[in-house]
Amino acid sequence: MPEREPTLMSGVPELVLLRLLAQREMYGYDIARALKLLSDEALSLGEGVLYPALHALEARGLLRSRPRQVEGRTRIYYQATPKGCRRLARLTANWRRMSDGVERILGAHHD
């Protein structure tokens, strides 16, 4: 099956994860913090969303991971693959399309 697109339902987690991890390598806990900070609290993925999403994306070949030991703790760093970057581009376009659509409806004045 050839890469399901989210239809209307946003798939926001996938989008923002790919975006962050296309820029630089990050690990789970870090991502959660960055997300809250960057989005001014508006987007906070709980761990029940975050970790399963990371696993799923990796399984689909959109991310790759490598564990690292830092001060006795294990961190798992994720990074977007080329395939992940391509998908990011598509998802971003989709997001804009649908976001613009919503905005046009919200802003529509009846004549």
Add this chain to the structure above:
Amino acid sequence: MPEREPTLMSGVPELVLLRLLAQREMYGYDIARALKLLSDEALSLGEGVLYPALHALEARGLLRSRPRQVEGRTRIYYQATPKGCRRLARLTANWRRMSDGVERILGAHHD
């Protein structure tokens, strides 16, 4: 249970339906057409989304309906209730918050 808010997952259908029906009375088929037109094809709710959504919103007291006979065909006109309008305001605010959040992340350049 006191009116669940959609957390991250957008709940776009609810939002746009309330918005349209806060402006003027419309019936299902009409809504579908308006949505496609206004959003430039970006937002097309299939009937499997549309009708169940309308029923659910009415059951929650956010819409009210009245059937009308037009040229031998039955149309069911929906309109947002005051309660629906209040909810629309809240959902709109939520949408903007989360939409801005996503935009900030998409537009973020790493330093």
Add this chain to the structure above:
DNA sequence: TTCTCATACCTCGCCCTGCGAGGTATAGTC
């Protein structure tokens, strides 16, 4: 007549995904 198309409504059931709740382990601090 019959067929097909546009209008207009509806429901069933799948499936995915978001999410809360809960669980484990280490390092450092009080």
Add this chain to the structure above:
DNA sequence: GACTATACCTCGCAGGGCGAGGTATGAGAA
């Protein structure tokens, strides 16, 4: 020894989006 912060994980529910399929009418074509 207790508590907080870091860091990972899973289970299972709930809800909602969506395709597919179903009914009926009116208008126009074949």
